[in-house]
Amino acid sequence: MFRWLALALLAVLWLAPGPGRAQLADEALTALTSTSFNSIREGVEALAASGHPRAQSIILALQAGKLFLRGDKVLFIKDEDGSVIEAATGAAADVPASALKPVRVNNAVRGAIDAALGALRLFAPDAAARLQAAEAVFRSRDPAALPALQRAMASEPDAKVKRRMEQAHATALLFLPEAKESDRLAAVMTLRARGDIEARSTLGNLTGQTQAVAEAAATAITAIDRNLQLWSLLQSVFYGLSLGSVLLLAAAGLAITFGVMGVINMAHGEMVMIGAYVTFVTQQAMKAYLPGIYQANLLFAIPLAFIVAGLIGIAIERTLIRWLYGRPLETLLATWGLSLVLQQAVRSLFGASNRDVDTPAWMSGATELGSLTLTWNRMYIILFAFLVLAALMAALRYTSLGLRMRAVTQNRQMAAAMGIRTPWIDALTFGLGSGVAGMAGVALSQIDNVSPNLGQNYIIDSFMVVVFGGVGNLWGTTLGALTLGIVNKFLEPVAGAVLGKIVVLILLILFIQRRPRGMFPLKGRAAET
Amino acid sequence: MISHRVTLLTLALVFGGAVLLAVLNQFTPPGSALHVPPYVIALVGKYLCFAMLALAVDLVWGFGGILPLGHAAFFALGGYAMGMYLMRQIGTRGVYGNAMLPDFMVFLGWKALPWYWSGFEWFAFAALMVVLVPAVLALVFGWLAFRSRVTGVYLSIITQALTYALLLAFFRNDMGFGGNNGLTDFKDIVGFPVQADPTRASLLVLSALFLCGQFLLARFVVMSRFGKVLIAVRDTESRTRFLGYRPESYKLVVWVLSAIMAGIGGALYVPQVGIINPSEFSPANSIEAVIWVAVGGRGTLSGAILGAVLVNFGKTWFTSALPELWLFALGALFIGVTLLLPEGVMGLFRARAAKPGTAPEAEAAPAKGMVT
Amino acid sequence: MTEADTLLYLDGVTVSFDGFRALNGLSLVLEEGEMRAVIGPNGAGKTTMMDVITGKTRPDTGSVIYQAGTDLTKLDEPAIAALGIGRKFQKPTVFEPQTVWDNLLLALAGDRRPKFSLWARESAAERARIEQILETVRLPEQRHRRAGDLSHGQKQWLEIGMLLAQEPRLLLVDEPVAGMTDAETEQTAELLREINLTRAVVVVEHDMAFVRALGVKVTVLHEGSVLSEGSIDHVSEDPRVIEVYLGR
């Protein structure tokens, strides 16, 4: 109770521009006129703490070398253009330049200026600026900021900013030699609650603490480490999910063509690449003709990529694949040849170098969740991957094309005998798989370089996903993609990116030994050939 | 019998051709119309090494039914083993003049030779490794894969994963194989300067000898009862099991044999081109080797050699005359051969040779198990 | 019946595919040198039974004891074949691109290991044996033809020939006369009886006339277990069998 009272009193004291405070400001200004650097430093600190309305301007002027002193110990601010104002009031003054000599600073004063400015920003009208200031003070670990912090905390309306200020306060307190042990212990707890790498480094840098505080700091550090580990784990999961969803996008189409038709399409990666180039072309066209809705370019690129890649897919099926049914290995070779042709064609059309594809404003940037950094483009890709997956599953389950496709998967002859036009189903299935690959290309254009080799970088991974997941169903593909993505990202910090990938490949080769047909194999007699 | 004729013709062309080129290179004056310039010697030598890789691929694909998409890995491993020997021969003639360490190790600040480099200063040891390293890798991989009955495209894809993993691994500097740049700047091979014309001519003849040897060995294998079982496994694997055969052991034997053949090809390739680097592991290389075989005629050993030489000759020509078109040509070759020429060039010959009336079967099954 | 007389003993064999029971507690005893006909409607589990005996399919429960002591469910296909169990498939499977001669050569009893076959040369004894089999299955004129070019019936015969070449103790023959003329069917029955002089045979067949011509004990399978067993006359009078074949 008493504490609250005292606090309230203090707040009133700080806030009210009463005589006490005015006097404080005057003293501070006087100190600035001294010739001793020490006094000037104290003057800066005092001015910052005084709540003087022009404190920030004066200190900024001092920092910029624009603060001058007249013989009668009055401070003036002289701008580059030669205009002079009185420092304390801001009133214009007509003083000849010759009468002024600069207030000089040394390193100690500069340090005080920085801290003071930091403290002053704690009162900025903009909450984000205050947050930043609190963070800066937190990093400076400067006990001199304590009074300003206390004042700022008392008036801070934003809970998040206030918490930051409390943390800064706790840090500053730990570095204030005369602070009480109980306060220090409380400060350690505050930092422990913050729990990030900064808090850890502050706690790690404590010196000259009593044993109780040192012990508390040590336990806090272990607690923070555990906490940090958890966050980095979560971050890996996020990266893994993100990679996994990219793989899922790339592999979903493959799972359809391979799963339904038993066709290994080595040119699948090139369908992805074409999707990425469709995005590029769409953006260029919209820049030129529809600049007003340019931000929505991806919404146009997605269906366009689906259609373009899908049509190319149908054309490939009609002209090439259909002659090779039942000869999977030959199909593999022919489609590989096709992939070379497509790559070279794109290279001739668009050049071999990377093409710039913009990321729309609404997809750039990042958001923080605890200690996690979640970039928007990756979040959208994860979302997109799952939307595509859901749409595919729905299409397979509820549309008549899906029904026929499943019929053809399960028993081609029987389906044909039932009057299903299997050649058409094959063409459409292949088109669907290619179209999905095209959409994957749109997503990839947001996180990878758009070049003719784009597809090559994903084809082996996509095959791994399909092989791992099994061709039985899309769930297998999903699980395969996410598992591979996450395993990859977990191995990366331990083994490095390249070695991590090698390990994943070897694990996969070993996995295949146990489950030659993937996690979810097709069952029944159809699968035995 | 036609198969004997083709065999003899193949041997004569490969060996006779190589000797002829070498002689013309060595014993005619540079200005003469008959003179064969050194770059042709190096080029043909390279083709013959590729032909060994093609033979290796044909053995497992044409007769064992395993489509290997990672065979260049064995070729490259053999090449690296030879490259390590050649590196050690440089001695103090490297840029840094270090007697023990190859230049790239000095550059990386290494103090001692890694243990797996020891022994490579002896040719015999290196030669043993040329055989052993591909063989052991093939044995382990094949044993795992065949035992668990991984077949078809699944098998093809994991062979590709294998070479891809090796590609990534050899790119790493700390593997100790020269990273990105690989092994190069060779000086001597068994005491002879690698770059010198007589050495190159001898290497060409040597490659021809090895190719002929491999061809005869492969022919022996596929013509034996073992080869008959192998073809049976290729076409109807499950049926052979019910006859009491173990397909996995048959596959394993040809697989390892084929890896060794590829490795020897790689070992002869390296001194002739003067460099080995990780790009030899790239999956595209392995797939190209498959198309050589397809062009020549899958399941015909002479065809594999023919295909390797033809396609690589085409590649040399294209990449100098019309570089932008090479990938179009190669892509078209893949598509054209699989669609229109499933039996390759040798199939064309055979169709011409067959008397009218006894036309080959209507169905386009590749490779009839006939050995030519 | 003593244990020594028992060649094959299926005990409570159950096989299910995704919950569907193809075999359901099937038990069956086959004596040394016996010929047995197995009949049953489509999907009764006849082929699956052969799959289990030859190691292609592992049963969920139950055991298959061969020659009192060997549990076949623990072995794989080549091991079972090496014990002397040969099989002819419902759909004739021969090595299509190879000659009739080579097909028989590959089936001929002998060492199956790569290190043997690499060096193996056709011996006079082997040649004689192949000639003999060619006579038996009436294919001597076809010896140099590709097996894939044979007619359906000839392929069936070739497969039986391969079975003979294996010299098994037990032959499993799945629908040997499907697609054969009456005369060929009669010849096949004769051949099987001849084979049965030295070996045990299990024949699966739908052709009742053929089964009757064999004149052996008949087992009727239905929904994965034995419905009836006995002479052909006995089972064809069994009301349950009649119901299965004619009812529904």
Ligand SMILES: Nc1ncnc2c1ncn2[C@@H]1O[C@H](COP(=O)(O)OP(=O)(O)OP(=O)(O)O)[C@@H](O)[C@H]1O
């Ligand atoms: N691998 C498998 N996967 C799924 N179901 C199977 C498999 N093998 C057999 N079946 C099922 O088991 C049942 C028995 O099949 P089986 O082939 O043994 O019948 P059968 O008696 O030989 O019939 P038929 O007289 O038509 O040859 C059938 O319903 C079949 O669909």
Ligand SMILES: [Mg+2]
């Ligand atoms: Mg059946």
